[in-house]
Amino acid sequence: MSLADDGTATLSVVFVCTANIARSPYAERRATQLLAGLPEPRRVVVSSAGMPGYPGRPMDDQMAAQLRMRGLDPDGHVSRSLSAELVEEADLMLTFDFAVRMRIFDAWPQHSAKVLGLHQFADAVGRLPRDTPRRDLVALAHRLSSPDSMTWDVSDPHRRGAKAARRCADEIDAALGRIVPALAGPGSPLPDSAG
Incomplete structure (x- = not known):
């Protein structure tokens, strides 16, 4: 975690x-939308x-359509590879499949404690008290997470049509309905725009 200008x-x-x-650009834009919908600004x-x-x-056409259906503009997304700089700066990396987690573990084993699957993290934060401080969130979620496996995977909808994209979204x-309030911190309600 880094400190903002106001501390x-x-x-x-x-x-x-x-x-x-x-999957990842969809989640990035939806999480940003949900965080913006909370009653007070969150860091x-x-x-x-x-x-x-x-x-x-650019973003996959079908997932872009899913974003548009949820009131978001997918334009402007340009894909990028995970870099050592991004890994170093991240407090939490949420992945969509086991294979990606294994690649990250192989490339940056020293950062494995901040890598969890999307569903794995959602499951863990669902078992944490609602007043868990954000500074403790990642460590506690990692400790409480269920064993890792492909059962936590979110299927890749790329080139699989509109139904696969809708299921994925x-x-x-x-x-995100479980994750966003935990990321925002204690006392954060789920925004109305979720789901």
């Missing part, structure tokens, strides 16, 4: 999928990347 802690969250064109910086990534690509939204 409050800023939590940096990076969503990571394979190419950074479907959470959200971004996304791919591992290994395919830099320079709905699945991510459901997880």
Whole structure:
């Protein structure tokens, strides 16, 4: 966590999928939207990347359509690869599949304590007290997380059509419904725009 100008802690969250064109940019924009919908400003910086990534690509058409249906503009997204700098600056990296987590663990084993699957993290924060301080959130969620496996994966909707994209978007939204209030900190209600 870094300190903002006013002394409050800023939590940096990076969503990571394979190419950074479907799941992770969708989650980045939805989480940003949900955080903005909370009653008072919250210090959470959200971004996304791919591992290994395919830099320079726009968002997947079907996932972009899902964002538009939820009132967001997907334009302007340019995919990028996860870098050592992003990993170093992140407080939490949320992945969408087991294979990506393993790649991150192999590349940056010293940062494994801040890497969890999206569903794995949602499950863990669902078991934490609602007044858990943000400074303790990642460590406690990591300690409480269920064993890691492919059962936590969010299927990649790329080139699988509108139904797969809708299922993926709905699945991510459901997880964000648990995650966003925890990221925002104690006393944060779920914004009306979730789900």
